[in-house]
Amino acid sequence: xxxxxxxxxxxxxxxxxxxxxxxxxxxxxxxxxxxxxxxxxxxxxxxxxxxxxxxxxxxxxxxxxxxxxxxxxxxxxxxxxxxxxxxxxxxxxxxxx
Amino acid sequence: xxxxxxxxxxxxxxxxxxxxxxxxxxxxxxxxxxxxxxxxxxxxxxxxxxxxxxxxxxxxxxxxxxxxxxxxxxxxxxxxxxxxxxxxxxxxxxxxxxxxxxxxxxxxxxxxxxxxxxxxxxxxxxxxxxxxxxxxxxxxxxxxxxxxxxxxxxxxxxxxxxxxxxxxxxxxxxxxxxxxxxxxxxxxxxxxxxxxxxxxxxxxxxxxxxxxxxxxxxxxxxxxxxxxxxxxxxxxxxxxxxxxxxxxxxxxxxxxxxxxxxxxxxxxxxxxxxxxxxxxxxxxxxxxxxxxxxxxxxxxxxxxxxxxxxxxxxxxxxxxxxxxxxxxxxxxxxxxxxxxxxxxxxxxxxxxxxxxxxxxxx
Numbered sequence: 349x350x351x352x353x354x355x356x357x358x359x360x361x362x363x364x365x366x367x368x369x370x371x372x373x374x375x376x377x378x379x380x381x382x383x384x385x386x387x388x389x390x391x392x393x394x395x396x397x398x399x400x401x402x403x404x405x406x407x408x409x410x411x412x413x414x415x416x417x418x419x420x421x422x423x424x425x426x427x428x429x430x431x432x433x434x435x436x437x438x439x440x441x442x443x444x445x
Numbered sequence: 446x447x448x449x450x451x452x453x454x455x456x457x458x459x460x461x462x463x464x465x466x467x468x469x470x471x472x473x474x475x476x477x478x479x480x481x482x483x484x485x486x487x488x489x490x491x492x493x494x495x496x497x498x499x500x501x502x503x504x505x506x507x508x509x510x511x512x513x514x515x516x517x518x519x520x521x522x523x524x525x526x527x528x529x530x531x532x533x534x535x536x537x538x539x540x541x542x543x544x545x546x547x548x549x550x551x552x553x554x555x556x557x558x559x560x561x562x563x564x565x566x567x568x569x570x571x572x573x574x575x576x577x578x579x580x581x582x583x584x585x586x587x588x589x590x591x592x593x594x595x596x597x598x599x600x601x602x603x604x605x606x607x608x609x610x611x612x613x614x615x616x617x618x619x620x621x622x623x624x625x626x627x628x629x630x631x632x633x634x635x636x637x638x639x640x641x642x643x644x645x646x647x648x649x650x651x652x653x654x655x656x657x658x659x660x661x662x663x664x665x666x667x668x669x670x671x672x673x674x675x676x677x678x679x680x681x682x683x684x685x686x687x688x689x690x691x692x693x694x695x696x697x698x699x700x701x702x703x704x705x706x707x708x709x710x711x712x713x714x715x716x717x718x719x720x721x722x723x724x725x726x727x728x729x730x731x732x733x734x735x736x737x738x739x740x741x742x743x744x745x746x747x748x749x750x751x752x753x754x755x756x757x758x759x760x761x762x763x764x765x766x767x768x769x770x771x772x773x774x775x776x777x778x779x780x781x782x783x784x785x786x787x788x789x790x791x792x793x794x795x796x797x798x799x800x801x802x803x804x805x806x807x
Contacts, residue, residue, distance in 0.1 A: 373589070376767070397772060398770075403593065418763055419763045
């Protein structure tokens with residue numbers, strides 16, 4: 349299953365890639381594959397902006413505006429003017445991750 | 446004084462999922478069983494349904510599975526009891542260490558997103574349990590979904606332990622070990638089967654139904670309101686079809702759309718929910734008599750409002766999926782919210798016009 353096309357904020361500069369393979373190891377959506385000892389993005393639209401790749405890329409080749417893809421959290425964030433976070437801890441959002 | 450006594454009591458008591466204690470070089474830890482008791486199953490069901498999940502926790506720290514030695518693997522987990530239970534069940538027959546982080550009883554993935562399953566928490570828990578002296582090797586297996594919060598390079602820099610991100614599902618741990626700590630693409634990809642989706646629907650239906658009484662009160666008030674006061678009989682006869690359509694919209698958005706997710710056209714959850722809402726309404730509408738079908742204003746209001754309600758509820762499911770990102774949901778909301786508000790406003794206006802017309806005919 350794929351979500352909306354061309355919306356992800358995932359950015360990759362292959363010239364910085366050192367070929368460690370961490371992104372392939374951590375991405376739960378199979379966005380990356382190793383080709384000629386470099387990571388390659390196979391399908392950007394699979395990305396769900398979790399941020400695991402960027403956090404674990406030691407060479408600064410990856411960046412993504414990571415966050416929760418959760419309507420309740422984003423609405424709450426808009427209403428309170430804060431960053432959207434999972435509302436699991438307060439009962440207001442009720443449903444979450 | 447009482448607090449001290451309670452703490453002592455907790456420390457002494459062997460938790461129900463432990464089969465005893467085990468001495469290590471740095472003190473004793475609980476040995477955990479891989480078998481689930483009836484209470485564990487019941488806890489799983491309750492945490493899938495409602496707020497029980499908020500405090501379903503185990504104590505953070507180090508645990509033993511089987512007869513672990515200095516060479517045994519270390520698996521990291523969250524202190525949400527369901528995550529912990531699934532891990533200990535899948536480790537049946539292994540000798541291993543389990544390091545439970547304090548994630549405020551939230552599962553690994555969400556906790557990593559919230560920053561409680563983090564590099565710092567992992568490092569401080571490793572040093573608090575003196576992991577470096579408990580084992581002789583220098584590698585630690587962190588669940589893959591924890592990678593959102595854990596920077597492997599920093600852990601290695603600060604502790605000397607190399608982080609291996611294990612499989613997404615604890616179920617794949619035995620094959621992961623057998624394959625020499627390597628993952629197939631299948632093991633490192635998150636799935637979202639129909640079973641997964643059905644399990645999640647109670648947490649979609651529950652919050653929607655919590656708001657439903659407000660909707661019901663509003664509908665009954667509007668239909669019951671007469672020039673002479675509020676008539677209960679009118680409220681019921683006029684409002685009942687609307688309440689039934691409301692329930693249909695909840696069912697469509699919170700249950701049918703999640704379950705049928707990949708089979709409903711469009712990638713947008715708002716559109717998916719709207720389509721299913723429309724179909725469900727078409728199925729339910731013929732059941733009602735002329736009380737609603739004979740009134741063009743009510744009819745138009747219903748067709749505008751209820752599919753939109755299903756669409757809005759379906760959009761909430763983005764919080765439970767394994768593939769929706771923030772940018773996409775923001776895009777949907779940017780278009781959706783003004784649309785929902787105007788549709789609700791138009792429907793309400795039509796209802797008011799209907800009421801005024803009905804009164805002036807008296």
